Amino acid sequence: MRNLTGLLFAGGLGFMLLAIASGLDFGAPPMLVGGAIQSAAPQETGATNLVTSVVLGYRGIDTLGELSILFAAAAAAGLVLGRRHTTAGTLTEGGFVLKHGGAMLFPLLMTIGFYIIFHGHLTPGGGFQGGVILAAAFFLPLLARPGARLHHGMLSVIEGFAGSSFILIGLAALSEGEAFLQPMLVQDTLGQLVSAGTLPLLYLAVGLKVGAELAGLLSHLAQTESEV
Amino acid sequence: MSDLIVLPLVLPLFGAFLLPIVMRTSISIGAWIGPAILAYGCWILGDQWMSGTALPFSLAIGGFAPPMGINLYIDSLALLFAFAVQLLGLLFWPFKIDQETARRQALMLLLVAASTGLALSGDLFNLYVFYELVAVATFGLIAASGSSAAYASTIRYLILSGIGSVLTLLGIALIYSQTGTLNLAHLAQLAPEQLNNKLGLTAFLTILIGVGVKAELFPVNTWAPEVYATAASRVSAFLAGLVSKLALLIILRLLVLIFHQPEAVQVMLVLGILGVITGELAAWRAKDVRRMLAFSSIGQLGMIFIALAIPEQGGLLAVLALTFHHLLIKSGLFMLADGWGGAIEKLRGAAKRSPLAAAIFVLFSLSLIGMPPLPGFWAKFTLITQLAAQTSPLYLIGLTVFLLATVIEAAYLFRLAALLYGPAAEDTPIDTIPKPAGLSLATASLFGIGLLAAALFIAPVGDLLNHVAGQAANADLYINTVLAGTGGSQ
Numbered sequence: 001m002r003n004l005t006g007l008l009f010a011g012g013l014g015f016m017l018l019a020i021a022s023g024l025d026f027g028a029p030p031m032l033v034g035g036a037i038q039s040a041a042p043q044e045t046g047a048t049n050l051v052t053s054v055v056l057g058y059r060g061i062d063t064l065g066e067l068s069i070l071f072a073a074a075a076a077a078g079l080v081l082g083r084r085h086t087t088a089g090t091l092t093e094g095g096f097v098l099k100h101g102g103a104m105l106f107p108l109l110m111t112i113g114f115y116i117i118f119h120g121h122l123t124p125g126g127g128f129q130g131g132v133i134l135a136a137a138f139f140l141p142l143l144a145r146p147g148a149r150l151h152h153g154m155l156s157v158i159e160g161f162a163g164s165s166f167i168l169i170g171l172a173a174l175s176e177g178e179a180f181l182q183p184m185l186v187q188d189t190l191g192q193l194v195s196a197g198t199l200p201l202l203y204l205a206v207g208l209k210v211g212a213e214l215a216g217l218l219s220h221l222a223q224t225e226s227e228v
Numbered sequence: 229m230s231d232l233i234v235l236p237l238v239l240p241l242f243g244a245f246l247l248p249i250v251m252r253t254s255i256s257i258g259a260w261i262g263p264a265i266l267a268y269g270c271w272i273l274g275d276q277w278m279s280g281t282a283l284p285f286s287l288a289i290g291g292f293a294p295p296m297g298i299n300l301y302i303d304s305l306a307l308l309f310a311f312a313v314q315l316l317g318l319l320f321w322p323f324k325i326d327q328e329t330a331r332r333q334a335l336m337l338l339l340v341a342a343s344t345g346l347a348l349s350g351d352l353f354n355l356y357v358f359y360e361l362v363a364v365a366t367f368g369l370i371a372a373s374g375s376s377a378a379y380a381s382t383i384r385y386l387i388l389s390g391i392g393s394v395l396t397l398l399g400i401a402l403i404y405s406q407t408g409t410l411n412l413a414h415l416a417q418l419a420p421e422q423l424n425n426k427l428g429l430t431a432f433l434t435i436l437i438g439v440g441v442k443a444e445l446f447p448v449n450t451w452a453p454e455v456y457a458t459a460a461s462r463v464s465a466f467l468a469g470l471v472s473k474l475a476l477l478i479i480l481r482l483l484v485l486i487f488h489q490p491e492a493v494q495v496m497l498v499l500g501i502l503g504v505i506t507g508e509l510a511a512w513r514a515k516d517v518r519r520m521l522a523f524s525s526i527g528q529l530g531m532i533f534i535a536l537a538i539p540e541q542g543g544l545l546a547v548l549a550l551t552f553h554h555l556l557i558k559s560g561l562f563m564l565a566d567g568w569g570g571a572i573e574k575l576r577g578a579a580k581r582s583p584l585a586a587a588i589f590v591l592f593s594l595s596l597i598g599m600p601p602l603p604g605f606w607a608k609f610t611l612i613t614q615l616a617a618q619t620s621p622l623y624l625i626g627l628t629v630f631l632l633a634t635v636i637e638a639a640y641l642f643r644l645a646a647l648l649y650g651p652a653a654e655d656t657p658i659d660t661i662p663k664p665a666g667l668s669l670a671t672a673s674l675f676g677i678g679l680l681a682a683a684l685f686i687a688p689v690g691d692l693l694n695h696v697a698g699q700a701a702n703a704d705l706y707i708n709t710v711l712a713g714t715g716g717s718q
Binding site (some may be wrong): 016020023024025029030031032033034036037040044057058059060061062064065066068069071072073075076078079080153156157159160161163164167168170171173174178179180181182183 | 231241245246248288289290298328332334342354357360361364414
């Protein structure tokens with residue numbers, strides 16, 4: 001009976017979605033605000049990557065909200081994981097190739113991660129993407145050597161300071177008499193590495209926070225599994 | 229001065245990020261960060277209210293004028309809600325010190341920040357971001373009570389809430405695909421031409437159901453009883469008292485600004501009526517105090533949805549009166565339930581154990597039922613007169629259900645009151661009857677005092693709410709304030 005109602009609901013929802021989709025005009029999005037941003041963004045924010053100018057400039061507070069959601073999810077997971085100690089997980093050491101491959105990839109991944117973060121205002125990429133790569137760099141050795149531990153204190157310090165510096169940059173603009181999160185120091189340097197004012201700094205904060213957050217969460221998961 | 233209004237939204241986030249670091253070095257310093265930030269937030273918002281700056285005004289974040297950037301819209305309704313968020317955050321602050329303190333307090337700060345954002349934001353997608361943040365922070369806070377029942381209810385809530393979020397996002401995507409903007413004021417300008425059709429109505433319905441998960445709307449409220457029965461009372465109080473009302477605020481803004489179709493209102497009326505019937509009947513049958521309160525809260529929110537279906541200033545006045553009344557009462561009742569959790573039968577004779585708690589319960593019950601001269605009477609009276617003035621038969625059904633629900637409400641609340649004041653069961657010594665802890669009782673008394681104060685000053689409170697409702701019902705004012713007002717770097 002329950003399955004039947006579920007099926008009916010799913011079918012109805014699917015039918016509704018199809019009916020809606022048939023009425024939509026695909027391929028011709030209304031570029032009302034989008035078009036305006038496209039034409040004004042490079043002058044207003046100094047970033048050649050339009051996505052960045054939207055993510056950190058026009059909708060900066062959304063990004064702050066997204067960061068907070070990630071933080072809340074990690075904190076909530078920590079609350080739940082901190083109490084439960086499953087005994088699962090047999091600690092098999094990784095093989096030679098995995099161990100040394102992991103160690104060799106670590107600096108490469110770090111370089112790529114930071115490259116993507118620092119060029120977020122110029123090319124596709126940015127803090128979120130680069131941060132995930134940073135976290136992967138830390139997690140690879142952890143997979144290869146299940147016994148290894150990450151320094152949790154260090155990670156949470158990086159994470160906390162990165163998150164708060166995002167807000168501090170925003171508040172700095174406020175104390176200068178401008179609006180909260182207003183991009184400062186916009187100069188006539190469009191397209192150079194040092195350009196776009198505070199946006200690269202914001203992206204660095206985002207990248208460090210996301211990286212530390214994910215690395216901490218993953219190692220937390222790994223540890224919960226290995227604890228007896 | 230008005231620039232500072234962003235601080236109550238941002239500082240709790242700042243505190244939440246830093247709290248784990250500070251707690252690592254000194255718990256005694258860290259324990260003061262949260263309350264200090266919330267107190268400062270109260271002061272800023274209170275100061276804004278007192279300073280008599282012309283309301284409403286709009287604040288562009290990042291200095292990008294709406295609709296390009298995101299703006300905060302501050303009218304007296306938003307200010308009132310934001311102040312209530314900070315104040316209740318302070319009252320329901322999780323003081324308990326143990327090894328999870330940092331995480332719990334950080335989540336509470338995030339919840340307060342997100343709720344403030346819900347009250348102030350003037351951008352549809354920004355509202356969605358804060359709505360998600362509220363959801364995620366709530367999952368953690370509910371699970372923090374640590375019992376396996378709490379985990380189970382969190383999972384249920386998580387799934388339902390996830391479905392709601394997807395539906396909301398679908399609605400927002402539909403709106404964006406039709407208009408190309410997300411700013412509420414800009415949408416309000418475009419809506420009569422571009423959203424006054426079937427697609428617009430679908431978008432409203434998906435958002436209504438999606439946001440309705442938090443507002444305890446009829447078919448998507450099954451999480452509420454379990455969550456409120458298993459989470460810490462302070463969390464339940466904050467959720468039932470405030471977060472549900474913030475979800476209502478989103479729907480209210482959408483109705484006033486964007487969706488004027490009669491069908492939208494009718495759907496809400498029907499769902500509200502069903503919510504009242506199911507909620508009150510379930511509360512009548514409930515055997516557990518907190519479940520009873522949860523079901524009664526579903527019924528109460530159903531009543532608010534009925535009121536919301538009258539899209540005029542009068543209807544809005546009824547919405548606000550019911551909302552703030554329920555906010556006071558339910559928060560207080562959940563604080564009482566802090567010590568009174570569990571089966572109703574166990575409370576036999578509890579009035580002798582804690583006379584003050586029983587007296588406060590009776591006070592809240594009387595106001596909830598609508599006994600003059602308590603504020604509950606005026607709130608319900610406003611709704612009844614508004615409903616009776618409508619011509620459509622659906623509103624009269626709403627009126628009938630509303631009156632019947634009041635009878636049921638009286639039945640189950642008085643049944644509990646009779647138990648409280650009845651003789652204790654013979655085999656239980658009086659010391660074993662549960663009683664609310666001191667701090668919870670003190671908090672509940674504060675809400676009781678607030679209720680009595682509102683009863684004494686009912687005329688100014690009514691005028692104030694009427695003024696707030698008038699401002700909130702004025703869509704043109706919203707559009708002009710945001711789009712013509714303080715753009716640029718203000």
